[in-house]
Amino acid sequence: MIKILISGALGKMGANVISAISTDPEVTAVCGVDRTEDLSGCIPVYDDFSKVTEQVDVVIDFSSPKALDSILTFISKTGASAVLCSTGYTPEDLEKINATSKTNAIFRSANMSLGVNVLIELVKTAVKNLAGFDIEIIEKHHNQKVDAPSGTALMLADAVKDVDNDKFYVYGRNGIVGKRDANEIGIHAIRGGNIVGEHDVIFAGNDEVITLSHHASDRKVFAFGAVKAAKFICGKKNGLFNMTDILNNK
Numbered sequence: 469m470i471k472i473l474i475s476g477a478l479g480k481m482g483a484n485v486i487s488a489i490s491t492d493p494e495v496t497a498v499c500g501v502d503r504t505e506d507l508s509g510c511i512p513v514y515d516d517f518s519k520v521t522e523q524v525d526v527v528i529d530f531s532s533p534k535a536l537d538s539i540l541t542f543i544s545k546t547g548a549s550a551v552l553c554s555t556g557y558t559p560e561d562l563e564k565i566n567a568t569s570k571t572n573a574i575f576r577s578a579n580m581s582l583g584v585n586v587l588i589e590l591v592k593t594a595v596k597n598l599a600g601f602d603i604e605i606i607e608k609h610h611n612q613k614v615d616a617p618s619g620t621a622l623m624l625a626d627a628v629k630d631v632d633n634d635k636f637y638v639y640g641r642n643g644i645v646g647k648r649d650a651n652e653i654g655i656h657a658i659r660g661g662n663i664v665g666e667h668d669v670i671f672a673g674n675d676e677v678i679t680l681s682h683h684a685s686d687r688k689v690f691a692f693g694a695v696k697a698a699k700f701i702c703g704k705k706n707g708l709f710n711m712t713d714i715l716n717n718k
């Protein structure tokens with residue numbers, strides 16, 4: 469039985485992860501960490517990693533990049549692995565994650581759904597075959613989301629750039645005067661209501677438009693993906709993994 473600590477346990481995704489774990493006999497939630505302590509729920513939730521006494525195999529994190537340092541310190545001390553699902557990491561954060569992955573197994577993805585990770589492969593195929601098409605990305609999320617553009621929109625833009633390194637990113641077009649450059653990828657963020665997460669990659673050519681889309685209708689898709697990732701990395705000594713490793717492992 470894989471023992472899991474949920475970082476951000478009191479949040480929307482934390483609740484979905486606890487629920488996903490409860491339906492899976494191979495994993496168990498032993499405790500959580502959040503900004504406030506709550507010892508009244510189905511698992512104890514501490515306000516600091518230093519209070520964790522339970523044995524932990526994997527930390528699943530859906531909190532904030534601000535929790536990164538304490539998560540990395542905890543896994544370094546205990547030898548646990550981590551599935552990092554928070555979005556909005558800075559390049560310095562990514563360097564710290566990379567450094568810690570030399571000693572601990574870390575899985576990181578800005579989108580834990582299988583569908584978006586297949587979408588990334590479809591986007592790469594489209595870029596290879598649609599030379600000269602203008603590419604724009606539109607992402608839509610609920611009104612509580614704190615980072616923009618979404619980590620997933622950036623993953624999709626990075627997938628385009630992986631195929632065509634001349635591309636560069638333009639975030640919205642406020643104040644820009646002049647025509648779009650052929651190598652621009654326009655990235656646009658919509659925020660409203662309780663939209664779980666929608667991503668459209670638009671390829672606009674002469675007289676034809678192809679739109680590749682992914683719409684998540686329930687957060688549980690990300691929670692089940694995170695549990696799958698926890699099972700995937702548990703037992704691995706070290707290394708940095710993402711959803712492509714799971715897809716290629718099938």
Ligand SMILES: NC(=O)c1ccc[n+]([C@@H]2O[C@H](COP(=O)([O-])OP(=O)(O)OC[C@H]3O[C@@H](n4cnc5c(N)ncnc54)[C@H](O)[C@@H]3O)[C@@H](O)[C@H]2O)c1
Pocket residue numbers: 475476477478479480481482501502503504529530531532533534535552553554555556577578579580581690
């Ligand atoms: N990778 C994915 O597939 C995916 C999917 C959905 C959300 N997310 C990301 O997961 C994160 C959480 O999303 P959410 O919708 O559950 O948000 P939320 O606001 O509902 O929950 C976040 C929880 O983390 C806690 N938290 C914040 N800062 C903390 C800190 N420094 N230490 C400990 N706990 C802290 C908050 O108190 C809250 O309970 C966001 O970064 C979001 O973008 C990723």
